Amino acid sequence: MEGRTRGGVTFAAVASAALLAFCALSVAWASVVRVQNGAFALLGGTPKITSLARSTFSEGNATLVIRQFGPERKILLDYDMDMEKLMHLIVVRDDFAEFMHLHPAFDATTGAFTQAIKKNPYHRYYVYADTTPRGIGQQVFRFTLANDEPLTAFPVSIALSNASVAVAPYTASLGATTLRANQAQSLAFNVSRNGAPASDLRPYLGAAAHAVFINVATLQYVHLHPTVKGAGAMQMNAGMAMAHAAAGPAMQLNLPALPAGTYKLWLQFRGGDDRVYTAPFTLLLR
Ligand SMILES: [Cu+2]
Secondary structure (H helix, E strand, O other): OHHHHHHHHHHHHHHHHHHHHOOOOOOOOOOEEEEEEEEEOOOOOOOOOEEEEEEEOOOEEEEEEHHHHOOOOOOOOOOOOOOOOEEEEEEEEOOOOOOEOOOOOEEEEOOOOEEEEOOOOOOEEEEEEEEOOOOOOOEEEEEOOOOOOOOOOOOOOOOOOOOOEEEEEEEEOOOEEHHHHHHOEEEEEEEOOOOOOOEEEEOOOOOEEEEEEEEEOOOOOOOOOEEEHHHHHHHHHHOOOOOOOOOOOEEEEEEOOOOOOOEEEEEEEEOOOOOOEEEEEEEEEO
16 A cells, blocks of 8 residues: 555646646545645735645554645745744644644655654644745645544634643743734733743744644634844843844734634743743634
């Protein structure tokens, strides 16, 4: 089965067919391989490329190979580095209870991004491929990973989370969990440790922190980076050029206008121990 389904020729042929058809394609030769056309998922953006994923399943693991094509159906080989990586792959389980932020390996000669994903076979996973093709700008496409096991019931909790979430030894706190829909606003985000502002945070992938919002109904995606409160003033006082983004206990997310609805938010920051901490929230925009 491996030999029959892993051939690059087969994938290329299917990729061309899908592009010619200009429509969503879901083909399975065997129960374990699927090819799908990504659904554009960047809130506020417009699709300028085509993104195709081939997924292979075995024993609770999926291997995803993503290739993207430009306006003339040419495979894209040139990507701008965004936050130190060519592709950010956000993977969430269908009940939003699991979140992964991965960075697939890129083959610059074939244009293929490859990522192994450990998945629970009884759940679907939504996969967001976030890239910046050179000269095109940010593009985000969503894929669904599902193998043939029966799905478990996956109630999505839309109960608002507390404004403070413990991710030991830190506590991540938002200024609010109910926000205004359809208007830009800023949202305070603070990290504490032992009841005091955390003084040991480090930048993560070139930003003070990373925030991924997903609308649970539309599955639209937004990825933002907070600014650090007071960082500018401190740097000017010190008279230092900034080599890296600062991280700080007091941050602010500048949100674009977001449609009404329930959103899952994951805030990721790096601790003094170099580990990446992920704080999950559920927000309501109304
Ligand atoms: Cu980020």
